[in-house]
Amino acid sequence: MAAVRFEPFRGLPKAAQWSILVAISVLITALLRRAQLPAALLLGPMIAAILVEYGGGRIRVPKLPFSFAQPVIGCMIARVLTADIFLRFFRQWPLFLGVVVAVIVASCLLGLLISKLRILPETTAIWGLLPGAASVMMLMAEAFGADMRLVAFMQYLRVIFVAGAASVIARFWVHASGGAPATVWFPAIHWVAFGETLALIVVGMVVGRRLRIPAGGLLVPMVLGAGLHLGHVIELELPPWLLASGYLLLGWTTGLRFTREILAHAGRTLPQIVGSIALLMAFCGLLSWLLVRVAGIDALTAYLATSPGGADSVAIIAASSKVDVPFVMALQTVRFLAVLMIGPPLSRWAAGMLKPGVEDGPGVEP
Secondary structure (H helix, E strand, C coil), X not given: CCCCCCCCCCCCCHHHHHHHHHHHHHHHHHHHHHCCCCCHHHHHHHHHHHHHHHCCCCCCCCHHHHHHHHHHHHHHHHHHCCHHHHHHHHHCHXXXXXXXXXXXXXXXXXXXXXXXXXXXXXXXXXXXXXXXXXXXXXXHHXXXXXXXXXXXXXXXXXXXXXXXXXXXXXXXXXXXXXXXXXXXXXXXXXXXXXXXXXXXXXXXXXXXXXXXXXXXXXXXXXXXXXXXXXXXXXXXXXXHHHHHHHHHHHHHHHHCCCCHHHHHHHHHCHHHHXXXXXXXXXXXXXXXXXXXXXXXXCHHHHHHHHCCCCHHHHHHHHHCCCCCHHHHHHHHHHHHHHHHHHHHXXXXXXXXXXXXXXXXXXXXXX
16 A cells, blocks of 8 residues: 655745745755754755655746856856965965875765666766765756756765864863854945946846856856956945845755755765765864874864865864865865866766666666
């Protein structure tokens, strides 16, 4: 006898389903922010969307709003690429490159192992373990054929693990008591800079779609915005409410794709995913120990700099601790940029290598 599914939202008007989604998103996001969990603005809406989809909801984010979310995130990345980060890299580039290459190679090998064992389909595990910004890895993964839902599951599970470990270690060593500062959602806006930012967002939406660049809506404003920002041609004005809207749309788009089948598959692979995250964190811990021994970097700075992902949460912890913040953020940023450049060709190479062995492996409903 087939089990009866609990689907309280099935059959409700779409307006009612959207209202429920908004209410649950606000509640969960507020709880996550109160717990000072990183990426709460994206995780809250994504969890809420998963609950609505699991409960029988049948709503989807239209393509145009989702296309808006990508360039918003691209502009956010462009804004944090400061000249100080690149100067720090050029001063210690051999050290930076060695650490960055080691972490990327380790994450790729773990991803290939998971794929070879047919735990996850094709390149999903590689994108899920690459240590870049989680929201960006989701968008890039979808553009290059991986399962965005499982990538999101892996990326944000790792964010939680890494941020939790970094917080505990920071408090243990230096008793850091700082946290994320209170957010002013509607600050005074510099209208010229805001207009330039909106123009860049529109350019990203149009050019990315017209040229059919994979993840072009993200990459075009990121590259163009970074160049213009570093050259002091424009200022990027991204008020918190605008960033939150981008995270909200991305979270909803991803969460509403989590069918019962994908959740069941994620549950079956949870031990292997947790194991791979633990191995990657242990490897990065070993790298931090080597930085302490070889380069004379203090232990907490080394640990935060090599942490695999969660750059936003690492930034908050670093800012409230007695560490070399420029070193931490420079290493995190350089690694992120390296992943952006290496990720696409690596994905194509891995897909070609894995196809014969994974093609008939366990899959999930698209």
